Structures are given as structure tokens and as C-alpha cells.
Amino acid sequence: MGATRAERIDLRQRNPKWKNPPLFIDMSTCINCDACLRHCPEQLGAIFNHGIDVVIVPELCSGCDKCLPVCPVDCIHPFADWETTGYPIEWWEEPGSSNDPYQ
Ligand code: SF4
Ligand code: SF4
Known part of the structure; x- marks a missing residue:
């Protein structure tokens, strides 16, 4: 149950x-x-290019x-209330797609 990336x-x-809570990218600051994306471990593979945005699922x-330490503008932050706040469901177009950089 959610133990592997494929699951x-x-x-x-x-x-x-x-x-730990997941992280999110403040797109107003992200360059x-x-x-x-290149430093997210392959077995986790959580960061994607989604259109012009860089997003964390x-x-x-x-x-x-x-x-965190590789971001030059320090725009990655904890997303503690992600389950209640929610995020664009469209981000799920990327994991497992031809645009998925971790497979
Ligand atoms: S490296 Fe990947 S899995 Fe680790 S905190 Fe950043 S986005 Fe999440
Ligand atoms: S490292 Fe920081 S500035 Fe670069 S894409 Fe990721 S969040 Fe954006």
C-alpha cells in the first residue's frame, strides 16, 4: 500500500x-x-515539469x-495541510507518463 513508487x-x-509532510514549490518565486527535479531520488520521483511550472506531487x-539545498531561490516549503488544501489534479498527468523523468 503505497510502499513502492509504482504503487x-x-x-x-x-x-x-x-x-514528514510533503513539500511544495512557490511558483511565484521558482525560476x-x-x-x-534532478535531485529528487529516483525511487521517490516526485517533481515534474507540468507545462511551464515545476510541481511536486x-x-x-x-x-x-x-x-531543498539545491534550490537557488529557496522557494520549496513544507506543505503540512496538503490534504485539506488540495492541489491541481492535472499534476497527475505527469507521473508514469512519457514526461516522467524518473523511469
Ligand atoms: S527530494 Fe523529492 S521526495 Fe525528497 S522532499 Fe524533495 S520532492 Fe520530496
Ligand atoms: S530548484 Fe527551486 S527554482 Fe529551481 S525549479 Fe526547483 S523549485 Fe524552482
């Missing part, structure tokens, strides 16, 4: 064992450099924070 994509479900983000 998380199929079920659209986070690994329930993850304690679309893709540094974070919360169900795929463990909150490992590996993307």
Missing part, C-alpha cells in the same frame, strides 16, 4: 509510514531551473528534503 502512482496514495514526496 503510489497506481493508488495515488502516499506511503503511510512517511512522517524553473530544474535543479530540484504530494503523494509521491516523502519529505526527504534532498531538493
Whole structure:
């Protein structure tokens, strides 16, 4: 249940064992450099180019924070209330697609 990336994509479900909240990218500050995307571990694979935006799919983000130190403009932040706030469902067009950089 959400233990592997493939399961998380199929079920659209986070690994329930993850304690840290997922992160989100403040798009008003992001300069679309893709540094974070390249540093997200392959087995997590949570960051995508979605049109002109760089986005983090919360169900795929463990909150490992590996993307944080590489962001040149410090625009990646915790998204503690992601389940109540929600995010654009269109972001799910990317995981597992031909635009998925982690497969
Ligand atoms: S916190 Fe970890 S899993 Fe989440 S987007 Fe950053 S590098 Fe990827
Ligand atoms: S590293 Fe920061 S500025 Fe670069 S794409 Fe990621 S969030 Fe945007």
C-alpha cells in the first residue's frame, strides 16, 4: 500500500509510514531551473515539469528534503495541510507518463 513508487502512482496514495509532510514549490518565486527535479531520488520521483511550472506531487514526496539545498531561490516549503488544501489534479498527468523523468 503505497510502499513502492509504482504503487503510489497506481493508488495515488502516499506511503503511510512517511512522517514528514510533503513539500511544495512557490511558483511565484521558482525560476524553473530544474535543479530540484534532478535531485529528487529516483525511487521517490516526485517533481515534474507540468507545462511551464515545476510541481511536486504530494503523494509521491516523502519529505526527504534532498531538493531543498539545491534550490537557488529557496522557494520549496513544507506543505503540512496538503490534504485539506488540495492541489491541481492535472499534476497527475505527469507521473508514469512519457514526461516522467524518473523511469
Ligand atoms: S522532499 Fe525528497 S521526495 Fe520530496 S520532492 Fe524533495 S527530494 Fe523529492
Ligand atoms: S530548484 Fe527551486 S527554482 Fe529551481 S525549479 Fe526547483 S523549485 Fe524552482
